[in-house]
Amino acid sequence: MILIGGFRNSFFIYFSNLTTYKSKLYVMEVLETGKYYHIYNRGINSCDLFIEEDNFSHFLNLYEKYIHPIADTFAWVLMPNHFHFLVRIKDNICYKYSNADRSDDAVRFDQIKWETKNLSASKGSDSVKIPKPHLHFSHLFNSYTRYINKRNKRHGSLFERPFKRKLIDNEKYFQQLVLYIHNNPIHHGFCEHPIEYGWSSYITCISNKLTKLKRNRTVEWFEDLENFKQMHKKAVEVMQIEEWLGI
Numbered sequence: 001m002i003l004i005g006g007f008r009n010s011f012f013i014y015f016s017n018l019t020t021y022k023s024k025l026y027v028m029e030v031l032e033t034g035k036y037y038h039i040y041n042r043g044i045n046s047c048d049l050f051i052e053e054d055n056f057s058h059f060l061n062l063y064e065k066y067i068h069p070i071a072d073t074f075a076w077v078l079m080p081n082h083f084h085f086l087v088r089i090k091d092n093i094c095y096k097y098s099n100a101d102r103s104d105d106a107v108r109f110d111q112i113k114w115e116t117k118n119l120s121a122s123k124g125s126d127s128v129k130i131p132k133p134h135l136h137f138s139h140l141f142n143s144y145t146r147y148i149n150k151r152n153k154r155h156g157s158l159f160e161r162p163f164k165r166k167l168i169d170n171e172k173y174f175q176q177l178v179l180y181i182h183n184n185p186i187h188h189g190f191c192e193h194p195i196e197y198g199w200s201s202y203i204t205c206i207s208n209k210l211t212k213l214k215r216n217r218t219v220e221w222f223e224d225l226e227n228f229k230q231m232h233k234k235a236v237e238v239m240q241i242e243e244w245l246g247i
Contacts, residue, residue: 183236
């Protein structure tokens, strides 16, 4: 009886500790409005997310549809089996359209229902619907998963869950994080300089083409464009940054 009781007590202690561990493991940052975050995710079991060239473009189109309405983007990179984004969750916004607009054109409504507007410009603020940022990311991942599954005749999950997010609460980290994101292709052996890799925001940052990327603000973290380019030639402390980001 003593052995059984001892075993039973040990089991309950083990189970309690395991539950506490799992609770800590799955506690994720809440996406608060007005805050900056590093967003990261990868393929389940490290599988490739982007198999063909046009997969990258399709993901970015979905990103514009679901994420641009609720977040400003400052840097990004898409790697074959993972991605990084530096974003700021927009504040003081609400959805531009309501369910009442669905009756006019249900098909079009499904395309535009994610769009947002400034809350102060909304009439009857008591009845407006405020976006939940984490749901927009879920819609992005689910929509892209359906696309990949259908295209490649696969089924099941594509992304790891939950996606990782890290609050960036000090501007001194922004510069290092942008460098880390843009140098990711170099770290993984795809190129020798960020300009050689087409699926990151580096080329957009040094160009004048129209973009929804907050390019000017990103470059300002480096003082000017010339310093931005020079800093991207230097080595990045990848291991230290990834440890800090928890990836």
